[in-house]
Amino acid sequence: MTEWLLDGLLVFTLLMTASATLVSRDLFRAVVLFIAFGLVMAACWVRLDAPNIALAEAAIGAGLSGVLFLDAVSQLRRGQTRKRSASADQSPEAGT
Amino acid sequence: MKAWFATFVVLAVCVAFTGLLAVTVWDIAQTPALVQLPAMVAEKLSESGVKNPVTAVLLNFRSYDTLLEIGVLVIAAMTGISMARTPTLEDPELRTSNELLFALQRWFVPLMLMVAGYLLWAGSDRPGGAFQAGAVLAAAGVLMRLGARPMNFLRPGILLRLGLVLGFAVFLVVALASAFAGEAFLDYPEGWTKVLIVTIEAVLTLSIGMVLLALFVAGPVNEYGEEDDPV
Amino acid sequence: MTTWLMAGLLFTPLAWAAITLLLSFRNGRWVSWLGMLVQVLVSVGVWLLVVDRGEFYHGLGGWDAPLGIELRVDGLAIIFVLLTATVATACGWHAGMYLDSDKPWQKHFWPLFWFLWAALNSVWLSGDLFNLYVGLEVITLTAVGLVAVGGQADALRAALRYLLVALVGSMAYLLGVALVYGEFGVLSLAVVRELQAENGVGMTLPLALMLGGLAVKSALFPMHGWLPPAHGVAKSPVSGLMSGLVVKASFYIAARLWLELGHEAGSLALAQVLGVLGSAAVVWGSWLALRQKKLKQVVAYSSVAQIGYLFLLFPLTLSVSEAVSLQAQQGVTLQVVSHALAKGAMFLAAGNLILSVRSGEVDALAGVGRFLPFSLFSFGLAGVSLMGLPPSGGFAAKWLLLQASLASGQWWWALVLLAGGLLSALYVFRIYQASFVQDSDLDEFYHPPRSLELVPMILALLALGLGLVVDPMLTLLGRPFGEGSVP
Amino acid sequence: MSAHLLYAFGGVVLCGMGLGGFILLSHLLRKLLAFNIMGSGIFLILVGLAQHGGGAEPGMDPVPQALVLTGIVVAVSATALALVLIRRYYYLTGQTVLESSAESGRRNNDDDPGSRKDGAL
């Protein structure tokens, strides 16, 4: 029974973090929630007798994707864009 | 108003889709699968050369999948690098003289390298493997990037590309060698299986770590004086 | 021998990719040209093998299905392998001369090109549902990479849109695979078909999911919006590869799935819906092609329309007689082949024309006819195949599909085929017409090197003459999406 | 019903949520998050459903686990590639959505609702 409770709780947490990620107004928060989601996923994988995936999920899914997302968000926050207008980039194919 | 309606429709469709999917999953779950693959895997595990069945599937039974999968990684990394226009993928702005980070780096990077090594070594018998190890390796790299350690090997020059391609190339070479020795490509000759798989895993770890790190740092923001693209 | 030929198809392109990754564009070019020669020889070798030995299965790594990944080498797969060898060689050859080797990022072209070739071959041959997924993903990512290389804003926009749509399509496919594995416990398509026939299990939702995902990736109306920007903005040789081969990969898998599993799991409604969407693509794609201002956009929208025809396969092969089904399969295969050749020719020729008049607009072609450019001629010949006029492969395809739709009593598809031909004539002739305009002040015209112009011409002639040599090809096809037995 | 099936149903809900999010959210990073959630859902279904056993003995099945490992790597590669593209796109245009104001992608296909629909996708 406790196992069922544990599993149910895990799935519930999983769904909660996922929905929170999707509806979060703040992008940074969303990404943090996504990392949390990845960690819960890793826990789920352990419960599913899949320690290999759990490791990979923690390292790659949550860890690496999370860091990549965080880095991207920080760029968006800093507002790093090129100064000149974007339209200069539209190019015909000629000569390339 | 219209936007709300569209949102509503999409949500309704998604709920319906979820329901339909749930019913199908329930339906499928009622009967056992017609073929029991795990039994076959267990039966052939001794021939695969490793004790971890997942590793056996990944690197022996379905090694072609894995080869292509590493291809995916290399492709992503390559495209990422092609976006960068700078001589180095590093961002000096990020380099801090933060004492704490520096200390962290000093203590953690060796630790992480050890963890990566363990994961790699364990992979053949217990949970773990090249991908997990590679990810840890990449994480160590990220930490180094945040610290003060310059990472010259991340110049998008030949060294980086060599690193990217190394694991992939070794995999291919092993495939070729096994074909000379045995019956088919990726059909490891008897007795060599474990050695070859561990070799592949080791180079893969290095390569994967490098790919992931490159993808992380190849963010195309860090450009200084980018030339105006002449068309 | 078989092992080496299979490896030649699947692993050698990966080796070329690894080598070219380390080289500059110029050096990579030489390696790649050599590689193309090797790949063509290998492809022909496999063809001869199949002619000699018939269809067969080949377990990779010495592991047969269901434990390992099994290749299925049959007539249809060989046709696609040869088609890939032809179109990829043409585009690669063209690219080697066409792309600007001074741009530092061009060096990424060759490895991506070779990854693409490897993945295409793997998709044509693989008989494993999950391996097909991985192959598809390799194709998607390389295609996105090829579009994005260079990193201009409009290229990025197109690449991103393409990537996102394609990823969702792959997800739908993977979901279907997950359900199939849950039901059957295997991934080998051939085994699944056998189990399904024995046990009569209906798998409508998984099949629909997989087909839906693949349809999105093949730019079926109304999910076609990603295709024209991606194909239009890419460099011409890349566009040729994309329209000629990449889009076909997902359709190929859909067709295989349908013909293996459709009898049990498919439904009449699903088939008709796919047919109707295909027809809508024919009409709508042609109409939009007519309205484009840019030459390459015209060609790209035309792809949307031409791919629409392919989806007539679904209604024309469900609950019809064996003969009609075979006719439809032959027609669709021919349509794929002739479209790949013609579209390759068209994009390459369009690239040359753009190079000549230094503008991508259709109107800029005014007066070009006066200079009798070779590329315009190639473009025109390829257009004949698109319009489905004899003796092109497009015509033969249309003929077979017409026969199939009339014989199956589904005459409405016949109307779509005829109307589609006329609509495509509208946009093709718009370009012809533009080139005939006499009163233009065009007095400067750059003639690209003949070798650059020769490639599209060869492709166009192949597309044009295909209709006359259909019989040998269909013989090779035999029972295209065959009933080959599992060893 | 074993616990594994519970995870499969969790995966089903994740799929639905991911799909909805992917369609409704316009910010590219959010779309990408939704895509990852959808992917996780599918992986859960793949393993959960297979290991549930359906009346037979539930137990560990290495094949779907290997598939999921491959799937995770593919997904993370795609995510990373998308992020690189998004960041450069943002750097050049200052935009975080695909479909947008004047100068963005629809110069050539103003009258194509199909393209608009996908833009929203």
Place this chain on the structure above:
Amino acid sequence: MSLPSLLPLFALLTSLVASVVIFSLPEKSYRLQTTVNLVAALLKMGLVAFMAWGVFHDTEYRIGFTVMPGVEFLLKADALSMIFAGLSAVLWFLTTLYAVGYLEHSPNRSRFFGFFSLCVASTMGIALAGNLFTFFLFYEMLTLSTYPLIVHRGTAQALRAGRTYIFYTLTGGAVLLLGVAWMHGLAGGLEFGQAGQLGETDPALWDSLRIVFVILIAGLGVKAALFPLHGWLPQAMVAPAPVSALLHAVAVVKAGAFGIVRVVFDLYGTEFTHELGLLEPLGWLAAFTILFGSVRALMQSDLKRRLAYSTISQISYIILGLTLLGPIGTAGGLVHLLHQGMMKITLFFCAGNYAETLGVHRIDELDGAGRRMPGTSVAFTIGAFGMIGAPPLAGFITKWTLGTGALAADMGWVIGVLLISSLLNAAYFLPIIHRLWFRKAPNAWPEEQSWGRFETKALLLWPPVVTAVITVLFGLLAAMQFSPLSWAELIASKEFWS
């Protein structure tokens, strides 16, 4: 595969190869292009003459291969195909000569002559096609190869005409394709020349066969300019004169008519068509088109437009002949394939000469042109009288045979149609002849060019004179063994007494 069986292929290849060679030659090497063109044309005439001789002595030339399962590409020389092939070969030679003169010093000649040869290759293919599939192949090739000729000048008007032309003909082609494919599904790939083979089909199929017949005629009727599908023809007049000449005499219009002949005569068979109840409606349609074309011709003031409407009317004589159930009427229709070609090409050559030499396009500008250009005007007069049906010219033979055929088939109303039509013909041709010879010339022509000793360039003068002479000979020698009439009677008799 013996050499004789390759002859049809060679006949086709002469112009096809010529076309490829011309395309690949640079614009500068004009003389070489002309030489290639003329050599190929002569070669083709020789081949066709040789085949005609063989066909007369019951040799069969056929060559084919399987394209798709059940579908064959078949070239075959039979008596009917020789009529069309002969016409095409002779007129190609003459028109090439004429075009060489006409296009001297104008741009894009390489393109023009390339497509010109391609166009002739298509008509040769249409003539030699041994089944409906092969016919359709070349029929569409003809559409494509004539488009560049029509828009050759590249003016807005030419482009518009090209658009109309393509719209009509490709739609017609699509309809035809539907018919061909359907027919193939119903009865398999039927070979031409075995009339009545459809009569043995299951009567349950007859309803479908009726629909297919209507579809086929509708598809072919576009090129044959049957009312109401004729709209493109008058517009296509913007093309250079040699193109118009070829279009009206052999290529496009005639291809449509020839296709109808093949369908009615060879595929369904006249008697079976009658049995299906389709022959009479077709006759009425043809009769109406004859009268309609003539009336519209009367209303034109532009010379080439008047000739164009006249074509619409004249082509339907061929179809009318077919619908007269019996050998005589059929022979009348078939012989008009040749007669109309000769007479119409004469008229168009002459119209081209007036335009090129004097700058005259409108009929009311022709006053007194007979004195200025006697050779051309004599040729024109002969052509016009032939059209009206004055004895002893070719047109008279047609109308006489048709009339006899109508009486034999007990279809008296056709005589009335013929009479009214001849009156109308006279009404729109006689005023032109009157102007040519009996009106005073103006002080200055719109754009006169002087050519020294002759009234115009020699290359422009001789082709119409030659065709005019042939028109006379066709009429005078109609009773001879090798005359078109005897040939047509031979074909018709095979149909009805075999």
